[in-house]
Amino acid sequence: MTSAVSAADIAPTSYAWEIRATGLKVRAGRKRMAVDGLDLSLGLGVHGLLGPNGAGKTTLIRALATVLRPAGGTLELLGETVRGMGEHRAVRRRIGYLPQEFGYYRRFTVREFVEYMAWLKEVPKAEIPAAVQRAVERVGLADRADDRMKALSGGMVRRAGIAQAIVNDPTILLLDEPTVGLDPAQRLRFRELLQELGTDTCVLVSTHLVEDVAAACTDVVLFAEGRLVFQGPPDELASVGGPEHVGDSPLERGYSALLLNSEQEKGTW
């Protein structure tokens, strides 16, 4: 039996921001700079990453997950500067990551898949079964835990993906388009889960659905052409938009107003 509270749980944090990027540049492919001089500081809470297609959201999340090496600038995760190759082991243990197109082995059951991921994430062996059960229950897949992945619907696969992301109780949780394929009821449940996680985790959710942001996020990060356009609470984003802007809700109008401004500065339409 493990102690209920470990020394690591009550140790004071030695950093101000879970994620802190200064002048961050990340290349996508060989030539294109998908993240180009980004300054961003994220603390605990749920941060919604919004932006048009091709804004560099996925590249940014990959860089934060340390699978892409930054081409310039500095990136600090949990107070540790991420640089060079292969020094991320300790940081990665505290990161949860759900890629946009996440692959899995079809023959695994949900439990085997999450267990395998827990092993890959170096969760202590004795804690794996309990951690897996907890993660699977949190995403509401406990009754399907012993079904094979290939027998699941798209929404359930996505939830299994979320389960593997939270199985190591991460401090930084990166979710790339997690709500794709979820039906409205599941989406509501997912927002609840996000809010729950946001109390002690730095959650960054990339999405193109503005209503997800309105419902679940404490903070909006608007990102276009590799740069930060706006960061602030959802209300502030809503207040930017006026009736002349495109959109069905105040948030959508604020979103299109800000994107319009950033594009006009560049001289394109």
Add this chain to the structure above:
Amino acid sequence: MSGEHASTRIIEGYARGGDDLAPDEVWAVEAHLETCPVCRERLAAMVGAEVPAVASLVATVWSGLEPRLAVTATMPRGRRWSARLSRWMTPTMAPWLAMVVAVTLLALLLDRADTGSGTGTGSGSDFGLGFGFGFGEVSLVLLLAPILPVLGVAASWSRGLDPAYELTASVPRAGLDLVLRRTASVLGVVVPALLVGGWATGVMVAQWLLPCLAFTAATLALGGVVGVTRAAVALGAVWAAAVVAPTLAASRTAFVLQPGVLPAWGLILALGIGVVIARRGAYSELGAHR
């Protein structure tokens, strides 16, 4: 907590509640109970025997929980061997490894048929008719040995063949450790198969084992730079163009497979291992999966 246990007085006081124990004693016994199954058992016995109020409360909780526990399926015993196996190879590698073994056996059969019939036409023009008749002295096992593990290694670390490549690249265990585990499992399958093949055809072990290991190390070394799949394809093409084709055309063992060239293979092996170790960080990034 082997040595010291809470005294009966403290356990009894804790079970009763109330003011029998000082607050610091309560903290101490709670901290001790968290880690000590023996004392938890004593506490349970004490509650059952001495404190009916708590016992009945616990019974109420149980009776409330029982209907829900009945419908909750218990966690099945996992398939332990499959969990252990997946630490060494991904499920997608299995068909590739099966293919590698099948090719080895096929090469062995063709070699046997070749030496059995003893007729080398040497023309090289009738490959379609009889693969085994074309190359007299050349052992197919020897010719294929270096390239077979490369296929397996490519399958273990490739974007196209491993659906979970992005998840795998993002975990703490990703990197040289995991690459070597998977490579070892590939070699664990391929080398015994080749050993049987080599023994049956009478080829010297070092003559195929060294090129085999050298090619595997070179794939990993090059893979850290351009991606393992690309490296495997490139080295496969080099092998086919530089060794297989001339051998088949001339129908004698190529120069690079002569016993005298073995030190060179050893050098390539050492170089490959050196590069892999020096660039070990590269395997924990997406680039190595190309």
